[in-house]
Amino acid sequence: MFSSSYAAAMFLKVNNFPQDKKVYAVGEDGILEEMALAGFTCLGGTKDADKKMQLKPGFKFEHDKSVGAVVVGLDQYINYYKIQYATLCIRENPGCLFIATNRDAVGHLTDLQEWPGAGSMVAAVCGSTQKEPIVVGKPSTFMMDFLLERFEIATSRMCMVGDRLDTDILFGQNAGCKTLLVLSGVTTLPVLQDPANNIHPDYYTNRMSDIIDLLEL
């Protein structure tokens, strides 16, 4: 299973991101973990969750000049410190990449309501840098292209897993993948089975954990 954080790490690999450069993450543990697995030094993330600064005359925010990529994803610990850190790297470090894991407006982070998604954090950094990111997750096909090229896995053998018919499942179908709808998120069984719905996944399941059982068959 491949996440959009993994896509961000693979994007850096494919583009020969230098080992002496660092990554700054506005995001959570998924990004930090994928960067570590890929062998990159990653700053920020949850480590900067409680950082503050005082805006007063003479105060200068110092950032690491060796940061060569900023990766932005969903971050429930977003703060002004991280936005400024990302902004300084993107604006002042020559050639610094600005990568978004995805631009989802909201996500179903609890079972009762929608919560601001990575699109909110990405937009905050776009707002201060006035630059647009490279998007490596949905709806970019970077991941499919990468898996096809590196592992020779045809898209017809890939499966897009998601909880939304009109984004996840439609995107997977358009990319030529198999699709699996998880019903514990946004889309409910009545919506899926409604005669008005014309987006049909190849598979659907009640819970994410069912996928593990499926894979073990």
Add this chain to the structure above:
Amino acid sequence: MFSSSYAAAMFLKVNNFPQDKKVYAVGEDGILEEMALAGFTCLGGTKDADKKMQLKPGFKFEHDKSVGAVVVGLDQYINYYKIQYATLCIRENPGCLFIATNRDAVGHLTDLQEWPGAGSMVAAVCGSTQKEPIVVGKPSTFMMDFLLERFEIATSRMCMVGDRLDTDILFGQNAGCKTLLVLSGVTTLPVLQDPANNIHPDYYTNRMSDIIDLLEL
């Protein structure tokens, strides 16, 4: 002197914002003060600076259904709690207004560097709501129109104060106002006097405090 926070309060006044509705602020004390002066009940702002929540199954974020306007400005205490509060009001409270004091990407909040401006916070809320705000400050002419209509002050008698030639001063000139450049911010005297510069304010001064002396003459 009128700020963009004042513009936000006056926008609500002009549009007969009901007294039984509340305002939610993603911003700092300026917005809270202007809302209080205008007689509106304002939630959020610095009062929500340290608020957190736990994203776990069964957790529901409750927001005040009587919030009828969300005002977003520069907020160095931006956090996920405030973004979610603003998002829920805008997405779920029928008719709720989404107002931006301005969309400046960055501001010269300390004398040594640029810092993320209101444009960053506004973008974060746009990112999660997928809605565009009503902008009441620069570059909207709402404020000039309001002062002209309410106090019969011609734009030629207004003075736009700012620290940037290509945004503040150019905007003021285009709106038909007098313009005053403050040199303690982004634009330096050499830049102003460079023969390549073709934007010339009516007045310029070294420090904001000089304006007070000017007004007392």
